[in-house]
Amino acid sequence: MTATPRRIEALAGSHDRSAFACGSEALDRYLRQQARQDAERRVAAPFVLVAPPGRRVLGYFTLSSFTVHIDDLPQALARKLPRYPQLPVTLIGRLAVDRSLQGQGVGTLLLMDALSRSLAGAEQIAALAVVVDAKDDEAEAFYRRFDFLPLQHQPRRLFLPMKTVERIFPRNDGG
Ligand SMILES: CC(C)(COP(=O)(O)OP(=O)(O)OC[C@H]1O[C@@H](n2cnc3c(N)ncnc32)[C@H](O)[C@@H]1OP(=O)(O)O)[C@@H](O)C(=O)NCCC(=O)NCCS
Numbered sequence: 001m002t003a004t005p006r007r008i009e010a011l012a013g014s015h016d017r018s019a020f021a022c023g024s025e026a027l028d029r030y031l032r033q034q035a036r037q038d039a040e041r042r043v044a045a046p047f048v049l050v051a052p053p054g055r056r057v058l059g060y061f062t063l064s065s066f067t068v069h070i071d072d073l074p075q076a077l078a079r080k081l082p083r084y085p086q087l088p089v090t091l092i093g094r095l096a097v098d099r100s101l102q103g104q105g106v107g108t109l110l111l112m113d114a115l116s117r118s119l120a121g122a123e124q125i126a127a128l129a130v131v132v133d134a135k136d137d138e139a140e141a142f143y144r145r146f147d148f149l150p151l152q153h154q155p156r157r158l159f160l161p162m163k164t165v166e167r168i169f170p171r172n173d174g175g
Contacts, residue, residue, distance in 0.1 A: 006058065008113050011035055011046040016056045022096035024135065030094060031060055038062070044093055047117070049110060059097040059106050061114045063121070066091035066131055068159070072151040077161065081128070089159065090118040090127040111146060112168070119165045129159040 009015075017031050031046075038044040049059040067086040070078050081087065092114050097106045118130045132148060134140035134156050148158035 006049055006051050008047055008049050008110070011039055011048050011060070014055055015048050015050055016054060017048075019098075020057050020060075020096075021099055022059075022102075023099055024096065026135075027094055027096040031057065031096070035060070035062070047110075047113065049106065057098075058101055059095075059110050061095040061110050062093040063114060063117060064091045064093055065125065065127070068129070068131060068151060072153055072157075073159075074149070074152065088125070088127050089129045089131045090121060092118075092130060092132045095132070107142060108146075111143075115160070115165045116169050119162065119169055122162055127162060129161050130165060131157060131159045133157055 013036070017035075020031050021028055031048075035044070035046040039046055044062040044064045046060055046062045048057045050056065051058055066089050068089050070081065070083065070085060070087055073081070073087070092111075095107070095110055095114065097110065115130060118127065121127065131151070132143055134143055140156065140158065143158050146160065147164060148160045151157045151159055
């Protein structure tokens with residue numbers, strides 16, 4: 001990554017989304033046409049990586065509350081959980097990086113930020129894992145690098161236990 005200052009912020013009207021191109025037309029279109037509405041309706045919380053002063057969006061992800069069925073979790077994990085049929089998780093619905101910056105660690109930066117926000121959110125609204133929908137083999141390979149595992153019966157839907165996220169971002173306040 002270059003030394004250009006960049007920030008990750010909640011998507012706002014002032015962000016310039018017009019030039020964003022990640023290689024997936026569906027993900028580009030979502031950012032341009034749908035993300036603001038989803039935010040307003042609280043269907044998803046989109047966050048964008050921006051480079052001032054132009055406020056151009058260089059990458060984004062969305063977070064939402066979600067549930068998984070207990071039978072979709074690996075048995076070793078499910079055995080340790082109460083038999084509630086649906087269990088709470090946080091969903092990273094979409095995550096994408098502008099083509100001009102791919103392969104420079106920006107996807108990792110966005111994913112780490114999404115995991116950190118998911119962990120912080122789970123302190124208030126419980127979530128036992130972070131779930132992602134990998135749109136293709138390449139996306140799946142990207143997430144697997146970070147130890148995401150497939151859910152049973154839905155191999156393109158991957159999860160990372162919040163316990164693992166806690167190990168990435170250990171608390172330093174003793175509480
Ligand atoms: C997938 C995507 C988010 C990765 O972003 P990125 O900024 O290129 O990723 P990074 O530079 O942080 O790469 C992190 C690691 O993942 C690897 N990686 C990146 N893209 C990958 C891919 N498509 N397949 C497999 N591995 C990949 C990199 O080689 C890197 O490994 P390294 O640290 O050993 O070099 C980005 O390519 C993208 O936006 N693609 C189009 C949209 C998409 O597929 N989104 C996925 C969610 S549906």
